[in-house]
Amino acid sequence: MANIKEIARMAGVSVTTVSRVLNNHPYVSKDKRAAVLDTIEQLNYTRNMNAVHLITGRTGAVAVILPYISAFYFSIIMNGIAREALLSQCRLILCQSNYSVEEEIKVLEMLRNKEIDGVVIVSTALKPEIIEEYTAYGPVVTCQDSGQRRYSSVYIEHYAAFRQGLQYLTDKGCRTIGYCEGRQNGSSAVIRQTAYRDFIAEHKLAFQEEWMIYDCITEEDGAAVAQSLLEMPERPEAMIITGDHVAAGLIIEARRAGLSIPGDLAVMGFDNQPIGRLLEITTIDNHLYEMGAAAFRIIHEQISSGSAEPTYRKLDYRIIERSTI
Amino acid sequence: MANIKEIARMAGVSVTTVSRVLNNHPYVSKDKRAAVLDTIEQLNYTRNMNAVHLITGRTGAVAVILPYISAFYFSIIMNGIAREALLSQCRLILCQSNYSVEEEIKVLEMLRNKEIDGVVIVSTALKPEIIEEYTAYGPVVTCQDSGQRRYSSVYIEHYAAFRQGLQYLTDKGCRTIGYCEGRQNGSSAVIRQTAYRDFIAEHKLAFQEEWMIYDCITEEDGAAVAQSLLEMPERPEAMIITGDHVAAGLIIEARRAGLSIPGDLAVMGFDNQPIGRLLEITTIDNHLYEMGAAAFRIIHEQISSGSAEPTYRKLDYRIIERSTI
DNA sequence: GCTTGCTATGGAATCCATTTCATAAAATAC
DNA sequence: GTATTTTATGAAATGGATTCCATAGCAAGC
Numbered sequence: 136m137a138n139i140k141e142i143a144r145m146a147g148v149s150v151t152t153v154s155r156v157l158n159n160h161p162y163v164s165k166d167k168r169a170a171v172l173d174t175i176e177q178l179n180y181t182r183n184m185n186a187v188h189l190i191t192g193r194t195g196a197v198a199v200i201l202p203y204i205s206a207f208y209f210s211i212i213m214n215g216i217a218r219e220a221l222l223s224q225c226r227l228i229l230c231q232s233n234y235s236v237e238e239e240i241k242v243l244e245m246l247r248n249k250e251i252d253g254v255v256i257v258s259t260a261l262k263p264e265i266i267e268e269y270t271a272y273g274p275v276v277t278c279q280d281s282g283q284r285r286y287s288s289v290y291i292e293h294y295a296a297f298r299q300g301l302q303y304l305t306d307k308g309c310r311t312i313g314y315c316e317g318r319q320n321g322s323s324a325v326i327r328q329t330a331y332r333d334f335i336a337e338h339k340l341a342f343q344e345e346w347m348i349y350d351c352i353t354e355e356d357g358a359a360v361a362q363s364l365l366e367m368p369e370r371p372e373a374m375i376i377t378g379d380h381v382a383a384g385l386i387i388e389a390r391r392a393g394l395s396i397p398g399d400l401a402v403m404g405f406d407n408q409p410i411g412r413l414l415e416i417t418t419i420d421n422h423l424y425e426m427g428a429a430a431f432r433i434i435h436e437q438i439s440s441g442s443a444e445p446t447y448r449k450l451d452y453r454i455i456e457r458s459t460i
Numbered sequence: 461m462a463n464i465k466e467i468a469r470m471a472g473v474s475v476t477t478v479s480r481v482l483n484n485h486p487y488v489s490k491d492k493r494a495a496v497l498d499t500i501e502q503l504n505y506t507r508n509m510n511a512v513h514l515i516t517g518r519t520g521a522v523a524v525i526l527p528y529i530s531a532f533y534f535s536i537i538m539n540g541i542a543r544e545a546l547l548s549q550c551r552l553i554l555c556q557s558n559y560s561v562e563e564e565i566k567v568l569e570m571l572r573n574k575e576i577d578g579v580v581i582v583s584t585a586l587k588p589e590i591i592e593e594y595t596a597y598g599p600v601v602t603c604q605d606s607g608q609r610r611y612s613s614v615y616i617e618h619y620a621a622f623r624q625g626l627q628y629l630t631d632k633g634c635r636t637i638g639y640c641e642g643r644q645n646g647s648s649a650v651i652r653q654t655a656y657r658d659f660i661a662e663h664k665l666a667f668q669e670e671w672m673i674y675d676c677i678t679e680e681d682g683a684a685v686a687q688s689l690l691e692m693p694e695r696p697e698a699m700i701i702t703g704d705h706v707a708a709g710l711i712i713e714a715r716r717a718g719l720s721i722p723g724d725l726a727v728m729g730f731d732n733q734p735i736g737r738l739l740e741i742t743t744i745d746n747h748l749y750e751m752g753a754a755a756f757r758i759i760h761e762q763i764s765s766g767s768a769e770p771t772y773r774k775l776d777y778r779i780i781e782r783s784t785i
Numbered sequence: 786g787c788t789t790g791c792t793a794t795g796g797a798a799t800c801c802a803t804t805t806c807a808t809a810a811a812a813t814a815c
Numbered sequence: 816g817t818a819t820t821t822t823a824t825g826a827a828a829t830g831g832a833t834t835c836c837a838t839a840g841c842a843a844g845c
Contacts, residue, residue: 185513186801210530229554248509511831
């Protein structure tokens with residue numbers, strides 16, 4: 136109800152002075168400042184932030200696009216983002232897209248509409264060209280490598296990381312290796328698939344189509360994989376699985392069925408998720424938390440500096456040796 | 461750059477007409493509508509939503525306060541909220557509070573500032589009186605029972621649910637029951653503790669202080685509980701554990717140590733989380749997804765109707781019998 | 786032929802804070 | 816004692832939409 140004009144009238148000053156008090160501007164006398172603060176208190180006044188956003192052209196909010204909030208992979212990244220956002224007093228708007236292009240574009244439109252100051256895209260169904268179109272309206276950073284685009288990115292070298300996993304398995308003597316992936320058409324999935332096929336070919340390893348299994352997202356998907364492994368006429372000696380949660384499901388189910396791990400089957404996980412530590416799964420740590428944190432730091436830096444210069448940050452990875460191989 | 465005035469000038473109409481086109485108002489002739497749409501296209505125009513928010517006094521955004529995004533308990537509720545938000549074209553602003561009162565109040569201040577239209581509080585460090593103060597500025601709904609307050613709530617009868625779990629265990633013959641809880645001072649934790657003590661007293665069950673274990677949040681906390689159980693001079697026959705994830709950690713670790721479950725130790729979980737299905741944990745399903753969905757539906761209804769009348773919705777629960785008891 | 790109702794349009798007020806510009810007094814410089 | 820800088824204050828412009836109110840043409844009602 137009360138607005139700045141009302142406060143000014145009641146405190147016997149101009150709206151400019153009220154605004155100065157509100158924004159801690161130095162050039163206000165002690166008396167007037169006190170009078171204004173008093174009136175504000177009395178009328179239980181707060182600014183209408185929409186007016187502030189309109190006039191300043193900023194909102195102090197950053198949107199995050201991610202397919203699913205609760206998937207472990209994303210929630211680790213999200214934690215990194217949230218931590219940094221907290222530190223820089225920035226509001227986060229979370230958009231769960233379910234990989235819907237339409238939903239993701241809606242978020243980019245918010246940037247164009249000036250509802251938000253920037254966008255962090257954790258994973259996306261959008262083509263890089265579409266994202267690029269929106270860089271005119273504000274900073275965007277993705278958590279995927281899309282080459283040298285007009286927007287920033289923080290990324291993992293999935294190809295190299297996956298090969299390193301395979302190398303580790305062959306070093307340990309595994310000659311037949313199966314592979315569990317999440318969404319078949321995810322951009323990182325495509326890269327890993329190439330890494331897998333290349334490695335198999337280069338090392339002349341035996342290979343069967345049924346050893347490549349897709350759509351493994353949850354623990355239960357992992358358990359289902361264990362079942363299908365048991366039914367295979369020829370089972371691989373090792374499985375490399377993108378996501379420790381899925382690996383956990385596979386391991387629990389395989390052990391229940393009497394398989395010894397790593398004796399009968401070696402398992403390499405991915406992403407160093409908490410459950411992996413519990414089950415002592417050997418895994419590749421992709422530093423997902425750091426990925427989220429870095430993404431937010433970049434977007435925040437770009438928002439506050441007003442710079443449109445994109446940054447490309449490559450993260451490293453490392454194998455954590457535990458006891459499933 | 462371009463604004464509605466510019467569009468009006470170029471299209472040769474008034475700003476009112478442009479606004480009508482923008483808002484699909486019927487009283488605009490075909491020609492003018494076409495001319496306006498044409499100019500909009502040409503100038504690549506979009507509304508500045510901050511101006512819209514200012515004049516309409518609405519933003520179409522709802523904030524969600526929750527302590528941790530990634531904790532399973534919360535992320536299930538969050539999924540329910542997100543699904544409903546998507547359906548009603550509402551933006552969600554996620555605020556991870558880490559149980560910080562200051563952070564939570566910041567969100568309520570956003571309601572006062574008119575940055576958001578409503579708040580869903582999933583779990584809170586705030587006293588009900590503080591929340592009540594803010595109901596003057598817009599609808600608030602909590603996912604906790606705080607009695608008949610001036611804000612809505614969706615809640616589970618923790619007391620009854622917990623007792624039912626205990627009853628189930630005693631029906632199955634357990635005479636000594638331990639108890640794992642998350643945050644000791646959480647409002648639901650306090651209720652469950654009372655339920656536990658009451659039940660023990662009423663049924664004259666043996667009891668030891670060390671059977672009540674707090675701060676069990678993750679799988680690894682559960683694993684640690686398994687270790688401490690092993691070291692107890694007198695170990696309870698059953699454990700009731702708030703959260704299947706924690707129960708999973710306990711079960712995995714206990715089995716690794718050679719304990720048979722349910723033979724040597726019966727385990728009852730909570731919340732029917734995915735991992736529980738995999739490990740066949742007997743659990744109490746609290747319908748958390750539905751809780752989130754209901755909370756959002758209530759807030760949305762209150763926003764669109766402008767009603768301040770609080771709603772109180774009690775959710776039911778049910779035991780899912782599997783094989784850890 | 787006069788009243789009523791619908792369609793179409795625009796002017797101006799409104800939402801509420803920030804910021805530029807202008808002005809003047811007080812303090813400091815030289 | 817004049818010139819310059821610093822402090823203090825307010826009027827008015829600005830950001831960009833929505834909406835109330837007024838006006839007017841035209842069709843329908845009786």
